[in-house]
Amino acid sequence: MSRLLVDADAIRALAEILTETGLTEIEIAEKDNRIRVVRAAAGQVHALPAAAPVAVPVAAAPAAPVDPAKHPGAVTSPMVGIAYLTPDPGAPAFVTEGQTVAAGQTLMLIEAMKTFNQIKAPRAGTLKALLVASGDPVEFGEALAIIE
Known part of the structure; x- marks a missing residue:
C-alpha cells in the first residue's frame, strides 16, 4: 500500500496565486511529484497531486447580503403600491440621497x-439611500430609504 504525501502549504500557496491572479489552473512539478490546482466553477480549488484529488477551500464563503429593512434607519413601506419619487412627471424629486431631511418631510408617494x-420621514437625519426608483412596485414592509 503506497502512502500519498501532500504538501498542504504548497497547495495553499498555489490556491492563493489562483485567487490573486484570476487564473483557473496552475501546476508545479519537481522530480516525481506533481501538484496541479484547478479552480472549480463553485469557487473551490481541487489539488491533484499524483492524480489523487484533494479539495482545498480557496476562501470563506461570501457574507450573506444584509436586509435593508433591518437597518435601524430604514423607512419601510406601509402598503403595497407603486412608488413615485416626484409629485408630477418632470418635477424635481421630493428628496435626493445625501440630503438632510426633517421629521415629517415627504420622501415619496405610494399609489395604492x-x-x-x-411617505414621510419618521425622523430627522441624512438620507443615506433611496432603495426604490420612481415607478417601482413596492410591497408592505419593503425598505424604501435609509435615514441616518
Whole structure:
C-alpha cells in the first residue's frame, strides 16, 4: 500500500496565486511529484497531486447580503403600491440621497388603489439611500430609504 504525501502549504500557496491572479489552473512539478490546482466553477480549488484529488477551500464563503429593512434607519413601506419619487412627471424629486431631511418631510408617494399616499420621514437625519426608483412596485414592509 503506497502512502500519498501532500504538501498542504504548497497547495495553499498555489490556491492563493489562483485567487490573486484570476487564473483557473496552475501546476508545479519537481522530480516525481506533481501538484496541479484547478479552480472549480463553485469557487473551490481541487489539488491533484499524483492524480489523487484533494479539495482545498480557496476562501470563506461570501457574507450573506444584509436586509435593508433591518437597518435601524430604514423607512419601510406601509402598503403595497407603486412608488413615485416626484409629485408630477418632470418635477424635481421630493428628496435626493445625501440630503438632510426633517421629521415629517415627504420622501415619496405610494399609489395604492388610485390614491397617492405620502411617505414621510419618521425622523430627522441624512438620507443615506433611496432603495426604490420612481415607478417601482413596492410591497408592505419593503425598505424604501435609509435615514441616518
